Amino acid sequence: MIRLLPAVLCTALLAAPLTSHAADTAPREPYGIALEGFAYPYPVHLLPLINDSEQLSMAYMDVPPAQPNGRTVVLLHGRNFPSSYWAPVIKMLSEAGFRVVVPDQIGFGKSSKPIGELHFDNLARNTIALLDHLNIDKAEIVAHSLGGMLGVRIARAFPDRVAHLVLTAPIGLEDYRLYVPPTPTEKIIETEDKLTADGYRKQLQTNYAIKLPPDAITPFIDARFNIKGSPDYPRWLRAFVSSGQMIYREPVAHEIALITEPTLFIMGADDHNAPGRPNAPEALRAKMGENAELAKALAAKMPNARAEVIPDTGHLVFLEAPEKYRELVLGFLGR
Numbered sequence: 001m002i003r004l005l006p007a008v009l010c011t012a013l014l015a016a017p018l019t020s021h022a023a024d025t026a027p028r029e030p031y032g033i034a035l036e037g038f039a040y041p042y043p044v045h046l047l048p049l050i051n052d053s054e055q056l057s058m059a060y061m062d063v064p065p066a067q068p069n070g071r072t073v074v075l076l077h078g079r080n081f082p083s084s085y086w087a088p089v090i091k092m093l094s095e096a097g098f099r100v101v102v103p104d105q106i107g108f109g110k111s112s113k114p115i116g117e118l119h120f121d122n123l124a125r126n127t128i129a130l131l132d133h134l135n136i137d138k139a140e141i142v143a144h145s146l147g148g149m150l151g152v153r154i155a156r157a158f159p160d161r162v163a164h165l166v167l168t169a170p171i172g173l174e175d176y177r178l179y180v181p182p183t184p185t186e187k188i189i190e191t192e193d194k195l196t197a198d199g200y201r202k203q204l205q206t207n208y209a210i211k212l213p214p215d216a217i218t219p220f221i222d223a224r225f226n227i228k229g230s231p232d233y234p235r236w237l238r239a240f241v242s243s244g245q246m247i248y249r250e251p252v253a254h255e256i257a258l259i260t261e262p263t264l265f266i267m268g269a270d271d272h273n274a275p276g277r278p279n280a281p282e283a284l285r286a287k288m289g290e291n292a293e294l295a296k297a298l299a300a301k302m303p304n305a306r307a308e309v310i311p312d313t314g315h316l317v318f319l320e321a322p323e324k325y326r327e328l329v330l331g332f333l334g335r
Contacts, residue, residue: 028222030229033236034059035110038223041087042102044110047133049126051106052116058126059110060103062134063090069097071163072136073333074127077102078145078171079243080204082109082223089142089318092326098333101139103130105150113232113239118246120153128158140333142166145273145315146243152252155259164333165263168325169271169315173294175251179284180276182248188241197225209270209314216319247275256298263305264332265295266325268313 031037042061049056061083073093077083083102090100104111106126107118127150131139140163143151148170155162195203201221204210210217227236274289292309299305308328310321318325 028226028229031223031226033113033227033230033232035082035223035227037226038082038084038110038219040082040084040110041090047130049106049129051114051122051126054114054116056106056112056114058103058106058112058130060101060130061090063094063100063102065094065097065099067097068099071097071140071333072099072101072138073140073142074131075100075102076127076141076143076147076150077104077108078147079108079247080224081145081220084109085220085316085319088322089325089329092322092330093142096330098140099136101130101134101136103127105147107239107243113236115235115238118239118242120150120246120250120252121157123150124153124157127154128161131161137161138163140164140166142168142329143170144168144318145171146247148172149247149250149252152256152259155261155263156252156255159259159261162261165259165261166266166329166332167263167295168266169268169273169291169317170265170295171247171273171275171291172252173256173291173298174274174288175253176248176274176276176288177251179274179280179288180248181279183276183279185238185241185245188244189237192241193237197221200224207273208316209268209272210316211270211312211314211320212316244275257301259305260303262332263299263302264328265299265305265307266317266328267292267295267307267309268315268317268320269309269311270313271315271317273315 042063044059046057046059049058075086083104086102093100105123138161141151148167149172151165155165271291272289277285277288295307299307310324313320
């Protein structure tokens with residue numbers, strides 16, 4: 001059940017200041033678990049919701065274009081990134097005439113961290129509730145990473161609300177349960193709590209094959225590790241781990257080929273991200289994360305889809321190859 005009430009919270013500035021690699025070991029000024037203290041590029045608003053009897057707030061940016069074309073794009077973020085990382089894409093789309101709506105899903109960024117478990121169906125309903133609140137009947141969905149799984153769920157559950165679907169380096173193109181044994185939540189919490197900032201940086205660089213300078217990754221480190229100073233950090237950590245369990249327990253790979261809306265996969269050729277791979281038996285690890293090939297195979301099964309693979313690019317496609325990304329996205333949405 002979802003109930004809506006008006007509320008607004010405004011912030012400013014582009015993102016947390018970019019600092020050097022040395023910041024990984026420097027003292028950290030605590031953020032709140034709703035990223036209080038971490039700046040977003042546009043004003044942030046809050047939409048009250050109720051998920052599973054829990055009162056929550058969904059944060060979002062709503063960026064109007066200078067010269068409207070009458071269309072709206074909804075940007076769906078990944079698991080390890082606040083929605084502020086969409087800043088250059090917001091600018092690109094806004095300049096092209098699109099209204100751009102950028103939510104932080106419940107459990108992420110500046111949105112509430114629930115006590116209950118996260119589920120893609122709830123996140124999809126929340127996103128549609130936001131569109132209803134903003135009087136948007138139909139939108140272009142542009143998603144990244146975990147957001148790609150959510151984009152699939154939205155397109156399957158609410159096809160009449162989706163005009164085009166852009167899946168940017170999505171995860172979930174395979175069913176990770178076929179490779180990775182289930183892991184208890186408490187064990188994952190213990191492992192994640194022991195992770196250091198430097199270890200997290202290496203994890204991002206390795207898992208995502210990021211082709212960005214170290215300073216460009218620092219805000220992602222800050223967005224996670226400055227929260228450790230918050231007294232509510234255990235609740236944030238449990239929500240973060242719940243999002244990982246959601247990826248594992250609620251696969252969408254078997255539904256992607258059923259999507260009928262025009263769909264574009266934009267893949268980094270070097271992106272072999274596969275959540276849970278370190279926990280898979282060694283013999284199976286090499287079979288995981290063939291994301292570009294998976295995207296091409298899925299697109300071939302779909303009635304209205306294609307896959308584009310960008311060479312020398314990792315998981316953060318839109319930041320690593322911005323000009324090519326612009327060409328592909330605007331060309332596709334202009335159909």
